[in-house]
Amino acid sequence: MESSTAGARCRNCGTHVTQQFARVFGDNGDIVHGCPSCTTYREMQSGGHLPGD
Numbered sequence: 001m002e003s004s005t006a007g008a009r010c011r012n013c014g015t016h017v018t019q020q021f022a023r024v025f026g027d028n029g030d031i032v033h034g035c036p037s038c039t040t041y042r043e044m045q046s047g048g049h050l051p052g053d
Contacts, residue, residue: 010035012049
């Protein structure tokens with residue numbers, strides 16, 4: 001499992017994101033799977049950018 005400090009980059013496109021962004025829009029481990037560079041805010045708000053089970 002990665003630490004929350006590893007969540008400073010988007011897993012989808014590699015863009016740097018802030019820790020606050022990772023806490024808000026990341027998964028339960030603060031890992032970001034989509035950011036404003038590669039995902040719409042609508043998808044991020046609905047959780048559509050997170051990987052499914």
